[in-house]
Amino acid sequence: MSNTTKVITGAKYVYLLLFFIFLAGIFNPIINDRPLDQVIFGVIVLFVGLAGSILVYKAATTENKRGIFLGGGFGLIAISFYYIIQFTGRV
Secondary structure, three states: OOHHHHHHHHHHHHHHHHHHHHHHHHHHHHOOOOOOOEEEEEEEHHHHHHHHHHHHHHHOOOOOOHHHHHHHHHHHHHHHHHHHHOOOOOO
């Protein structure tokens, strides 16, 4: 793996992290003087959903262990959905 590839790979993950932080609403607690724990929880929920969708994609592109990837992926997506429902107070 060359240095350019490592930099590009690192930049992808930094970009995803920043995207999820902004998606979770980092500016709202800063502007309204509230704690950041909701933002941290939101970022974790988004990463769990992302991991589930990556596993579902892996299940679609590989032949071996397809059931494990599919079950794990949909399981993580369901966990993420449950956390979102719980976080919004609908449970």
